[in-house]
Amino acid sequence: MAEDNKQEVRKADSKFSKVEIDQSLCIGAASCVAVAPDMFELNAENKAYVKNQNGADDDTVMLAAKSCPVLAIKVYGRDGKQMFPE
Numbered sequence: 001m002a003e004d005n006k007q008e009v010r011k012a013d014s015k016f017s018k019v020e021i022d023q024s025l026c027i028g029a030a031s032c033v034a035v036a037p038d039m040f041e042l043n044a045e046n047k048a049y050v051k052n053q054n055g056a057d058d059d060t061v062m063l064a065a066k067s068c069p070v071l072a073i074k075v076y077g078r079d080g081k082q083m084f085p086e
């Protein structure tokens, strides 16, 4: 489970430091994958994970996070504080 969430960070030109998925919440709806296919993927248990922290630009990341019906996608700012969900 947690091993899917690779401890990578986003590039310095992003206003986000990293994106995480709470797999205990994820219901495998895959809207995040539809919005940002180079960033998110479903694992064998139908739980999303971040396959590439830099797989989408900031706007797309936020769109994907907002598309998640259970708000399982957490977006952190440069200061380490959670920016979404607020």
Ligand code: SF4
Binding pocket: 021, 025, 026, 027, 028, 029, 030, 031, 032, 033, 047, 048, 067, 068, 069, 070, 071, 072, 073
């Ligand atoms: S949109 Fe949310 S519930 Fe659906 S796969 Fe992505 S993280 Fe999971």
